[in-house]
Amino acid sequence: MTKLYSRFVLAIVSCLAMFASCTSNSNDQSKSTAILDTVSLSRKNFALAYQDGQKIVATSIDTMKQISFGGATDPSISPDGNKLAYTVSDSAGNRSVWIADLENKSQLQLHADSKNYYGAVWSEDGIHIVFSVLNEKSIWKVGLIKNDNTSFVIFDGQSNINVSSPTWKSANEIVAHDLKNLYTFNTSGKIIDTKPLKDLIGTNYNIASDNRFFYADKGNKIIFSAYSGNAIPELHGKANAVFSMDVASKAIKQISSPEMNVSNLFVAADDRIFFSAAEKPFRQSRIYVSDLKGDIKTIVDNGTDPTGALK
Structure with missing residues (x-):
């Protein structure tokens, strides 16, 4: 392939x-x-x-x-x-x-009443789209809109919390983070759950604003990307990797190879894990797909930022 x-x-x-x-x-x-x-x-x-x-x-x-x-x-x-x-x-x-x-x-x-909004993610039914949007206070929020350009909502619009990298937790829930906490929103834009990242995934994983969290396996697993391990000279820091965490036991395993530096992660609603990554000397990024067990296949020899449709 x-x-x-x-x-x-x-x-x-x-x-x-x-x-x-x-x-x-x-x-x-x-x-x-x-x-x-x-x-x-x-x-x-x-x-x-x-x-x-x-x-x-x-x-x-x-x-x-x-x-x-x-x-x-x-x-x-x-x-x-x-x-x-x-x-x-x-x-x-x-x-x-x-x-x-x-x-x-x-x-x-799509009209979001902002000059700066990006990073769309579709709902499983294809009706709604969430994305990052800068509000009138120059605070990053989550925006939700229907694909016909109606029913635009900014989540938690009155607070001073900056949130990044929204994804769908379920058909009616969206998650996003502020580097310290993982927030769950309902489709009305209200925060219904807050989990400190240090309690959720521990302290061995460093999160940037563009690292995403996806729920998979009917909510029993969280797939996320984070910086971890020892610093790599060619990268001038730690490599970014894809991990899977069992929600019940909090056991974490690495999906991507230790030789990879991951640039983008996407998890489809059918639990296929798409990601782009480069191997040493980190000059060419390929696109991979994996199942929840970590069976990885290369699907594109040169590319980044993958997303996949449902099978």
């Missing part, structure tokens, strides 16, 4: 381009463009989306169908494989979340 992915990525055929100029605020005159090139075969959903340098690639599992986006980041493929959420940045440094329909190639900007 690795050779098929690599060969297809290197041989993209561009047969259609669609330009979408956008601003993240009506008062901002700076414009950005996301460019969509597509080779499309009907009735084949996309299975994987990832970052390839300066573009996003969405591909079917057999590589017979592919779309690439220039000028976009943070790919997030919908569970049914038909839509892609992504981030567009303008020349002023503003960021906004967009959705592209991968069949009819339409593009829609």
Whole structure:
């Protein structure tokens, strides 16, 4: 499978381009463009989306169908494989979340009443999207919106807590963290649970704002990425790795190889673990998929920031 992915990525055929100029605020005159090139075969959903340098690639599992986006980041493929959420940045440094329909190639900007919002993650049913959003107090919060651009909510909007890297805990719960605590929100935006990270995963794991926590195995496991182990000279610090924690026993095992430095983590609702990582000398990032037991396969020879649709 690795050779098929690599060969297809290197041989993209561009047969259609669609330009979408956008601003993240009506008062901002700076414009950005996301460019969509597509080779499309009907009735084949996309299975994987990832970052390839300066573009996003969405591909079917057999590589017979592919779309690439220039000028976009943070790919997030919908569970049914038909839509892609992504981030567009303008020349002023503003960021906004967009959705592209991968069949009819339409593009829609989600409206979040902010000049800076990014990092979309789909709900399992594909109806809602959560993302990080900077509110009017310049505090990072979690935003929730429907995929038709309605019912936008900012979670815990009145507090001074900065939270990062939201993901779905269940169909009706979202988690995010502030480097010290893991918060659980309901879909109305209320905090319903707070777990100190030092009590949850211990003190041997260092968390950055872009490290994510995913619940898997019907809530019995937490999959997360963190910095741990000894410092590596080539990295000027500790490597980032993927771990699985049993919620009941709090036993933690490492999923990614000790020789890897992980850059991005995504866990699909069917418990497949996608991550990108580079091995020494840490110059080329590959994309891997693993099950909960740690059986890892390479699926893309060169890429970062993977997300997968449901099987």
